[in-house]
Amino acid sequence: MVSKLRFAVEFVPQETYWQTTALGILAEKYGFDFCWITDHFNNRSVYIILSLLANYTDQIMLGPGVTNPYLINPVQTASTIMSLDNLSGGRAVLGIGAGDKITLNLLGIERDKPLSAVKESTQIFRTIFDTGKIKDFKGEVFSVEKAKVAFEKTGEIPIYIGAQGPKMLQLAGSLGQGVLINASHPTDFQYAMTQIKKGVTEANRKLSDVDIAAYASVSVDKKIENATKAATPVVAFIVAGSPPVVLERHGISVESVKPLAKALGKGDFPTAFGAVTDEMLEAFCIRGTPDECTKKIKALEKVGITQFVFGSPIGPKKRSSMELASKEILPHFA
Ligand code: F42
Numbered sequence: 001m002v003s004k005l006r007f008a009v010e011f012v013p014q015e016t017y018w019q020t021t022a023l024g025i026l027a028e029k030y031g032f033d034f035c036w037i038t039d040h041f042n043n044r045s046v047y048i049i050l051s052l053l054a055n056y057t058d059q060i061m062l063g064p065g066v067t068n069p070y071l072i073n074p075v076q077t078a079s080t081i082m083s084l085d086n087l088s089g090g091r092a093v094l095g096i097g098a099g100d101k102i103t104l105n106l107l108g109i110e111r112d113k114p115l116s117a118v119k120e121s122t123q124i125f126r127t128i129f130d131t132g133k134i135k136d137f138k139g140e141v142f143s144v145e146k147a148k149v150a151f152e153k154t155g156e157i158p159i160y161i162g163a164q165g166p167k168m169l170q171l172a173g174s175l176g177q178g179v180l181i182n183a184s185h186p187t188d189f190q191y192a193m194t195q196i197k198k199g200v201t202e203a204n205r206k207l208s209d210v211d212i213a214a215y216a217s218v219s220v221d222k223k224i225e226n227a228t229k230a231a232t233p234v235v236a237f238i239v240a241g242s243p244p245v246v247l248e249r250h251g252i253s254v255e256s257v258k259p260l261a262k263a264l265g266k267g268d269f270p271t272a273f274g275a276v277t278d279e280m281l282e283a284f285c286i287r288g289t290p291d292e293c294t295k296k297i298k299a300l301e302k303v304g305i306t307q308f309v310f311g312s313p314i315g316p317k318k319r320s321s322m323e324l325a326s327k328e329i330l331p332h333f334a
Contacts, residue, residue: 003333005301008034009322010065010215010311013044017052020044023318024053028060030326036065036095036180036215036309040103047080054088061093065180065215065309066162068099070109074121075147078128082153090155095180096121097162102241115167116140122159122175129157160213164246166195173199178211178307184286184296187249189214189303213307214300217285220293220315220325227287230316232276233269238284239276240264250283290328297329 009027013020024035035053039046046064053062062084067077077094085092098114120139127134133148158177163169172179173196181192200207217238219231239247240261244254263272281287286296297308315321
């Protein structure tokens with residue numbers, strides 16, 4: 001089978017701007033096709049880092065993965081992404097999602113009607129990207145009387161919807177050029193594919209119109225112990241934040257997660273990380289040697305993904321794990 005899988009990296013901009021920029025430059029050199037930067041107000045600015053990356057790279061696609069419609073009005077986001085598109089010579093992609101409930105709540109923002117907010121944002125983005133303006137838009141969450149952007153985009157700007165829930169996945173199937181699914185196990189993707197297909201069918205589109213991305217938690221190293229050690233804290237946070245339906249899908253009881261979540265809540269990291277089981281690691285990340293990771297990525301490709309994102313932690317050391325992936329994983333999909 002000829003693989004059509006494309007590869008991406010995800011960076012959380014917690015390091016200095018120059019460290020993340022250097023990693024992005026290396027990601028391009030190592031052959032990754034996309035660089036997604038996460039967006040949370042408590043980290044460094046997603047758009048400042050994307051601008052730097054646009055300046056210091058030539059080929060890799062760049063975008064927020066994902067921004068949300070609650071902190072920034074979608075018209076402003078459309079204009080910002082078109083600016084990034086200009087700056088990067090047509091390499092901008094836009095990831096949009098409902099936003100992280102916990103960080104939004106800290107600002108007193110309720111995620112009111114998340115499905116409508118993401119749907120209407122996507123409609124606003126598409127209209128502005130395609131025509132440079134929008135008029136008389138009346139949705140449930142947003143209304144735009146008249147807005148015109150005074151410049152044109154450089155390339156096509158695909159919109160990716162970050163989705164886990166059934167309705168959001170269906171929305172991505174019906175409206176998105178892509179979907180970013182925060183998961184790492186084939187069982188979650190089988191479920192997601194069913195929902196995406198529903199959306200595709202309803203909108204009279206083809207499945208191949210949607211780039212289906214596994215936004216996975218990955219830890220690759222030559223030694224499994226090192227890979228596991230780096231993955232454990234990330235998996236602890238994923239498990240604590242997973243809805244019961246997702247835990248149950250992997251045979252993990254809600255009861256068994258309570259001590260872990262309680263320890264995390266108190267900032268008792270040794271106890272929380274110590275409560276991470278092999279079962280949890282298997283369900284919520286792809287970890288191991290390059291060969292082990294390759295097998296797991298191939299299993300996801302079989303289910304139907306078309307983009308694979310090396311998400312946090314990537315490995316014990318991001319730079320060397322990206323290089324390892326580039327030399328020993330990506331060639332299996334060439
Ligand atoms: N969030 C961030 O804040 N920053 C990031 O950098 C980020 C990256 C990211 C990458 C990939 C990814 O998949 C998600 C990512 N997220 C990030 C999280 C993202 O922002 C969302 O929080 C996450 O995807 C969860 O969204 P969800 O798809 O599970 O959707 C939620 C909101 C949900 O409840 N969905 C339901 C569903 O079935 O899909 C729909 C709920 C519904 O129908 N709501 C009604 C409506 O109109 O919206 C209202 C119902 C009512 O009673 O009010």
